[in-house]
Amino acid sequence: MTSNAHSSRSLRNHPGAAALALAAMTALLAGCSSSDDTDPLSEDKAAGDTVVVGSNNFAESILLADIYGEALKAKDIKVSYKPNIGSRETTYGLLKNGSITVLPEYNGSLLAYLDAKAEQKSLEAVNAAAKAKLDPKLTLLESSPAEDKDSVTVNADTAKKYNLNAQSTLADLKDIAPDLVLGGSPEFQTRQQGMLGLESVYGLKFKSFKALDAGGPLTQAALKKNTVQAADIFTTDPTITKEKFVVLQDPENLFGFANVTPLVYKSGLSQEGVDALNAVSAKLDTKTLLDLDSQVQLESKDPLDVAKAWLKSVGLG
Numbered sequence: 493m494t495s496n497a498h499s500s501r502s503l504r505n506h507p508g509a510a511a512l513a514l515a516a517m518t519a520l521l522a523g524c525s526s527s528d529d530t531d532p533l534s535e536d537k538a539a540g541d542t543v544v545v546g547s548n549n550f551a552e553s554i555l556l557a558d559i560y561g562e563a564l565k566a567k568d569i570k571v572s573y574k575p576n577i578g579s580r581e582t583t584y585g586l587l588k589n590g591s592i593t594v595l596p597e598y599n600g601s602l603l604a605y606l607d608a609k610a611e612q613k614s615l616e617a618v619n620a621a622a623k624a625k626l627d628p629k630l631t632l633l634e635s636s637p638a639e640d641k642d643s644v645t646v647n648a649d650t651a652k653k654y655n656l657n658a659q660s661t662l663a664d665l666k667d668i669a670p671d672l673v674l675g676g677s678p679e680f681q682t683r684q685q686g687m688l689g690l691e692s693v694y695g696l697k698f699k700s701f702k703a704l705d706a707g708g709p710l711t712q713a714a715l716k717k718n719t720v721q722a723a724d725i726f727t728t729d730p731t732i733t734k735e736k737f738v739v740l741q742d743p744e745n746l747f748g749f750a751n752v753t754p755l756v757y758k759s760g761l762s763q764e765g766v767d768a769l770n771a772v773s774a775k776l777d778t779k780t781l782l783d784l785d786s787q788v789q790l791e792s793k794d795p796l797d798v799a800k801a802w803l804k805s806v807g808l809g
Contacts, residue, residue: 543761546574546583546592551795552640552728552781555788556596556752558799559776560769563808564594567768580605588627593760594769599635600749618749626755633754633766636773638728638781641750642685642707643739644674645725647715651738661741662694665722674698675720677706686724689746698722727778730786752776768808775806 543564547557554575561571574592577583580602586592599618603610606625612618615635623632644665646656654668665672680686681701690696702720704710712731715723725732727739754769761769784802787793803809 542570555795597755598750634770634773635751635753636776640728642747648736650721669696672721676724678703
């Protein structure tokens with residue numbers, strides 16, 4: 493894995509872009525989620541034994557924070573929320589000083605922030621390396637199977653034409669790729685975690701490449717209209733559900749690791765709280781997270797209601 497393997501265009505890694513691209517969505521979600529009226533950038537520590545659950549400034553992070561907070565509440569742990577804060581640079585500092593107790597993170601993206609040159613060869617290695625680089629007051633809990641990361645995704649027509657389904661892998665494109673136009677951000681064409689890796693790891697040579705945006709509306713529209721037949725789409729993008737796109741599996745982990753993982757301020761969370769969040773991670777997979785994101789972003793459901801309903805459905809609410 494190259495050192496730029498996690499210089500993804502993801503909103504998780506470029507929160508400035510997230511603020512622009514999702515301003516309307518996050519404002520709406522902040523208004524209807526489990527937020528209190530406190531300033532999210534306030535550095536005042538929580539009073540007493542209250543656990544403060546924070547989130548970054550994009551819709552999925554806010555939803556995950558609600559899931560964590562409500563799982564803790566189900567164990568009679570006092571919880572307050574600081575939603576929609578902003579960038580990792582800000583939230584990491586608030587965690588270090590104890591202003592936030594719990595934050596939904598993505599293990600590989602966090603490691604890339606802490607050590608841009610770190611190799612990411614396995615889930616266990618990523619978490620061990622991230623823990624070693626964390627401030628000693630912080631730790632990562634158990635990672636969930638759920639990942640929000642780059643993928644090569646095909647549209648419904650292409651999937652039908654070439655008999656591709658949710659179990660199909662990037663290797664299955666080897667004989668098909670010369671017939672397909674691939675879409676993504678301009679950087680995707682020149683990165684190892686992009687076309688270079690698709691060729692060197694999977695032997696894929698596409699018909700051509702169309703420069704669009706970073707898994708955003710241009711890429712989504714081009715894939716829907718069949719201007720491109722395959723594209724770099726994030727794995728929990730609700731467009732996948734809406735348009736019946738098919739995400740191809742990446743068994744060689746070309747796109748690295750982005751498992752949803754609680755990042756916590758050690759002294760602020762009891763063992764009961766640790767156990768509650770680890771139980772959430774054990775139940776949360778990518779398919780489930782995509783469904784929950786779709787409920788919030790496509791159906792305009794309150795993320796707090798979605799969080800509560802899912803926790804109840806898996807016996808954690």
